[in-house]
Structure formats: C-alpha cells, structure tokens
Amino acid sequence: MKKIFALITLCFSSTYLSAEQPKDWQLGFQKAASKGMEDIVLFHDYMLLPIITAITAFVLFLVIYACIRFRASRNPEASQTSHNTVIEILWTLVPCLILIFMAVPSFKVLYSQDRIPPADVTIKAIGYQWYWGYEYPDENIIFESYMIEEKDLKPGQPRLLAVDNEIFVPVNKVVKVLITANDVLHAWALPSFGVKRDAVPGRINETWFKADRLGTFYGQCSELCGIKHAFMPITVNVVSQEEYDMWLKEAKVKFAKEQTQENLKIVKKNLKGSIN
Numbered sequence: 270m271k272k273i274f275a276l277i278t279l280c281f282s283s284t285y286l287s288a289e290q291p292k293d294w295q296l297g298f299q300k301a302a303s304k305g306m307e308d309i310v311l312f313h314d315y316m317l318l319p320i321i322t323a324i325t326a327f328v329l330f331l332v333i334y335a336c337i338r339f340r341a342s343r344n345p346e347a348s349q350t351s352h353n354t355v356i357e358i359l360w361t362l363v364p365c366l367i368l369i370f371m372a373v374p375s376f377k378v379l380y381s382q383d384r385i386p387p388a389d390v391t392i393k394a395i396g397y398q399w400y401w402g403y404e405y406p407d408e409n410i411i412f413e414s415y416m417i418e419e420k421d422l423k424p425g426q427p428r429l430l431a432v433d434n435e436i437f438v439p440v441n442k443v444v445k446v447l448i449t450a451n452d453v454l455h456a457w458a459l460p461s462f463g464v465k466r467d468a469v470p471g472r473i474n475e476t477w478f479k480a481d482r483l484g485t486f487y488g489q490c491s492e493l494c495g496i497k498h499a500f501m502p503i504t505v506n507v508v509s510q511e512e513y514d515m516w517l518k519e520a521k522v523k524f525a526k527e528q529t530q531e532n533l534k535i536v537k538k539n540l541k542g543s544i545n
C-alpha cells in the first residue's frame with residue numbers, strides 16, 4: 270500500500286518538478302513560469318474543471334435516471350407530455366447564468382494578455398517552412414533557429430525540442446514578442462509562459478510574457494504548417510540580467526544584422542555563379 274502511495278506521489282510530483290517541457294504520462298499543464306500562465310492555470314483548475322465535472326456528472330445522472338425510471342417494462346403506456354414551461358425556462362436560463370459567471374474571470378485573463386506593458390526586451394519571431402527566424406530589433410541581432418537532429422543531441426537536450434540557436438531573455442522583465450511568418454501560417458507557442466499566437470504572412474501579431482524564474486523553456490510551432498510542422502521547436506533560456514548582457518555582447522558579434530545579410534549576399538552570389 271505504502272509503495273503504491275509513493276508511486277502515485279512520485280507520478281504527480283515529477284509532473285510538477287521541472288515541467289518546462291512535456292513529460293511522459295503528464296497530466297495537466299506544464300508548470301507555469303509567468304503570471305499570465307498562473308492565471309490561466311487557476312482559471313482552469315478552480316473554475317472550468319469543477320463546472321465541467323459537475324455538468325458531466327449531472328447529465329450522466331439524468332440519463333441513468335431516465336433509463337431506469339422511464340423504462341418500457343415500467344411504462345407500458347408512454348407519457349404524452351411534450352411541454353413544461355417552467356423547466357424550459359430553467360434549462361435556458363441556468364446555462365446562460367453559468368456562462369456569464371464564467372465569462373467574468375475569463376475576460377479578465379484575456380484582457381491581461383492583450384494589454385502589453387512597456388517592454389524591456391522586444392523579440393521578433395518569424396516562422397519559415399520549417400524553422401524559426403529571430404530578430405532583436407533594438408540590438409541589431411538576427412539569427413535562425415533550427416531543431417537539432419536526434420543523432421546530434423547532446424546529453425540533456427530533449428528530442429524534437431532542442432534547437433541550435435536559442436533565445437535568451439532576462440528574468441522578471443517584460444518581453445514583447447512580435448510574431449509573423451514568411452510563407453504559410455505558423456504559430457509561436459510557449460506553454461509555460463501561457464503564450465500562443467498565430468504567425469501570419471504579411472501581418473505582425475504581438476504578445477508578451479514576463480518569466481518569473483530561471484530555466485530553459487520549450488515550445489513548438491502550433492499551427493499545422495506542412496510536412497515538417499513537428500520539427501520547428503522553440504527554446505527560450507531565461508537568465509539573470511548579467512548573463513543576458515553577456516549573451517547580448519556575444520550575440521551582437523555572432524549574429525550582427527549586417528554580417529548576416531552580408532553572408533546571405535555571398536551565398537546568393539555563389540549560388541548564381543554555380544547556376545551559370
């Protein structure tokens with residue numbers, strides 16, 4: 270008995286210990302790392318789930334009750350009742366009231382996601398078939414982020430989630446994410462931050478998050494975008510301000526916008542040469 274209890278505890282605790290990425294046998298959401306996601310989890314756990322459970326149990330009870338109480342053997346002559354004003358008003362009004370009751374906290378969460386506070390860091394995410402491109406417009410940084418193939422994974426890197434060039438953001442700072450795409454629809458989604466926005470070619474969507482703890486957080490493209498949709502993950506490193514500044518320094522050299530564009534020009538030139 271003790272063993273079973275320990276196993277159950279382990280199952281649940283392991284889900285909540287370091288759930289920055291999906292876990293085997295996971296129940297529920299990944300662990301929140303922002304106020305936005307905490308609000309979503311609270312809304313789900315204490316509002317939606319109890320109401321859904323109660324409604325499901327009530328309907329199941331009604332179905333079973335009706336099957337037994339109104340079975341053919343007990344009612345050889347079927348009742349001819351077809352209207353009951355009181356019950357019809359009730360079964361219209363009660364669901365309406367439940368929906369209104371749920372809408373209040375729901376809109377509160379929605380609006381808090383929609384209102385972007387003054388940003389400390391701005392990142393532009395561009396969806397391509399099939400990888401993400403990133404820009405730090407204020408820092409003159411631009412780079413591409415590809416999934417690491419299974420055979421090239423280093424210890425600790427999760428399969429289908431690790432990328433070569435990761436995003437870095439400082440902890441407890443407002444990060445604004447501008448999201449667009451270059452070819453087809455994609456979606457930039459990071460469960461622990463409660464963030465998911467469509468990446469639409471020719472349009473810029475925006476969202477924001479404020480990560481409240483250090484760590485590496487994984488997300489994925491969440492809009493079916495073609496054959497390699499499952500292979501364009503997102504990795505965000507939340508680091509201290511000092512570490513972020515250090516990364517910025519390196520990245521400004523490694524991913525300098527002019528440098529990258531210059532490299533692209535050389536590649537294009539070589540390509541043209543090889544075609545001719």
Ligand SMILES: [Cu+2]
Pocket residue numbers: 396397454455456490491492493494498501
């Ligand atoms: Cu995609």
